[in-house]
Amino acid sequence: GGAVPAAAKSSWGPFLKSIASFTGDLASLTAPPFILSSTSLTEYSGYWAEHPEIFVAPAQEKDPQKRALLVLKWFLTTLKQQYSSRNEKLGSEKKPLNPFLGELFLGKWEDPTGKIGETQLISEQVSHHPPVTAYAILNQKQGVKLEGYNGQKASFSRGTISVRQVGHAKYHLKKFDEDYLITLPSLHIEGIVYGSPYVELNRSSTIHSSTGYVAQIDYSGKGWVTGKKNTFSATLRKEGSKDILYTIDGQWSDGFVIKEGKTKELETYNAKTTEITPLYIAPNKEQDPLESRRAWAKVQESINTGDLETTGIEKSKIENEQRELRKKEKEEGREWERRYFTRVMDDPVFTRLAESPGIAAEEGKTDGIWIFDEKKFAQVAEKTRVVEEAKAEEVVTTAA
Numbered sequence: 001g002g003a004v005p006a007a008a009k010s011s012w013g014p015f016l017k018s019i020a021s022f023t024g025d026l027a028s029l030t031a032p033p034f035i036l037s038s039t040s041l042t043e044y045s046g047y048w049a050e051h052p053e054i055f056v057a058p059a060q061e062k063d064p065q066k067r068a069l070l071v072l073k074w075f076l077t078t079l080k081q082q083y084s085s086r087n088e089k090l091g092s093e094k095k096p097l098n099p100f101l102g103e104l105f106l107g108k109w110e111d112p113t114g115k116i117g118e119t120q121l122i123s124e125q126v127s128h129h130p131p132v133t134a135y136a137i138l139n140q141k142q143g144v145k146l147e148g149y150n151g152q153k154a155s156f157s158r159g160t161i162s163v164r165q166v167g168h169a170k171y172h173l174k175k176f177d178e179d180y181l182i183t184l185p186s187l188h189i190e191g192i193v194y195g196s197p198y199v200e201l202n203r204s205s206t207i208h209s210s211t212g213y214v215a216q217i218d219y220s221g222k223g224w225v226t227g228k229k230n231t232f233s234a235t236l237r238k239e240g241s242k243d244i245l246y247t248i249d250g251q252w253s254d255g256f257v258i259k260e261g262k263t264k265e266l267e268t269y270n271a272k273t274t275e276i277t278p279l280y281i282a283p284n285k286e287q288d289p290l291e292s293r294r295a296w297a298k299v300q301e302s303i304n305t306g307d308l309e310t311t312g313i314e315k316s317k318i319e320n321e322q323r324e325l326r327k328k329e330k331e332e333g334r335e336w337e338r339r340y341f342t343r344v345m346d347d348p349v350f351t352r353l354a355e356s357p358g359i360a361a362e363e364g365k366t367d368g369i370w371i372f373d374e375k376k377f378a379q380v381a382e383k384t385r386v387v388e389e390a391k392a393e394e395v396v397t398t399a400a
């Protein structure tokens with residue numbers, strides 16, 4: 001990575017001081033201005049389905065073993081955007097805006113061809129201390145639902161920030177009443193001392209299906225053999241069997257090869273040339289006041305124009321509003337009502353699939369597990385319909 005830009009040297013001190021007293025709370029990092037991103041962390045949930053046709057492909061496959069392979073392939077195709085899209089677009093990893101409690105990020109991947117139908121994104125900051133983002137990605141036509149949540153436990157040592165992800169994702173296929181439990185990879189941020197941080201994934205993560213298939217992905221970063229960054233190696237097996245049904249090797253930020261067994265090449269995936277489907281977000285004025293881009297509009301504007309003073313002022317306004325809300329809730333003895341998600345202490349799908357060999361039992365057991373609440377979703381949809389209808393009526397009556 002390049003050296004610290006001269007102009008930024010001045011802002012380097014506070015950052016290094018905050019790193020020295022780093023408590024593990026990433027939001028407390030006073031990152032240098034050129035590292036601040038105007039994107040809120042709630043938007044990162046969208047990285048799970050930027051290739052909607054790959055996301056729903058398992059729903060169209062009749063053979064359960066091939067479905068398990070397609071879920072593993074989809075997971076691997078999300079990694080480039082999840083972990084290196086800021087580098088590619090902005091030149092380095094950035095520090096996202098720290099979402100406020102209840103912050104929403106809502107969007108949809110439209111399907112003009114009508115081939116697979118619309119895919120909807122719902123992302124909600126369900127906790128602020130510690131920061132936890134819950135999300136659901138739904139394609140009704142294909143009967144595909146992804147729901148999950150994630151938080152980060154971070155530590156700093158030897159010039160890198162190591163991040164362990166708390167939480168997991170569950171991929172559900174309605175047609176086959178099938179579930180996949182996806183654990184999240186650990187990562188570390190390299191290049192901090194050079195002022196151009198970037199993510200490298202480490203150790204391993206798993207996908208375990210209710211049909212008894214287990215995928216294991218080993219992230220070797222600068223591969224032992226290849227020395228290339230973002231290297232991984234994945235295998236798919238039947239639970240309890242040593243036979244490797246499929247192997248997938250490559251670089252998650254570049255491309256990979258899918259093989260039957262260990263040798264018979266089936267398919268090559270090129271992460272760089274596969275089209276990203278843009279996410280449709282309503283214009284700010286049509287958004288709910290809690291939606292990220294409307295709520296953070298002034299902060300985003302000032303970050304993008306490098307107006308640090310206004311950034312500070314506008315951020316403090318949001319933080320003060322939040323403090324007032326928390327104070328009121330405390331006085332009235334109530335908690336903020338999450339709009340789409342509920343925390344449970346026991347999630348049968350997680351319990352059934354997390355127990356299988358090789359899957360680390362997450363903190364879910366202690367802090368509770370965030371799940372998508374279909375009832376709340378239906379209530380919100382109904383309320384929105386009524387409001388839309390009332391608006392339409394209004395138009396008609398005023399027109400008349």
Ligand SMILES: CCC(=O)OC[C@H](C)CC[C@H]1O[C@H]2C[C@H]3[C@@H]4CC=C5C[C@@H](O)CC[C@]5(C)[C@H]4CC[C@]3(C)[C@H]2[C@@H]1C
Binds near residue numbers: 035082093095163
């Ligand atoms: C120049 C040195 C400097 O300022 O260092 C600050 C750095 C930018 C390091 C801290 C931030 O790094 C960001 C990377 C973010 C993760 C990226 C991708 C994902 C996947 C997504 O599915 C869930 C969220 C997650 C894990 C992000 C979490 C927040 C991370 C670690 C940002 C750090 C604040």
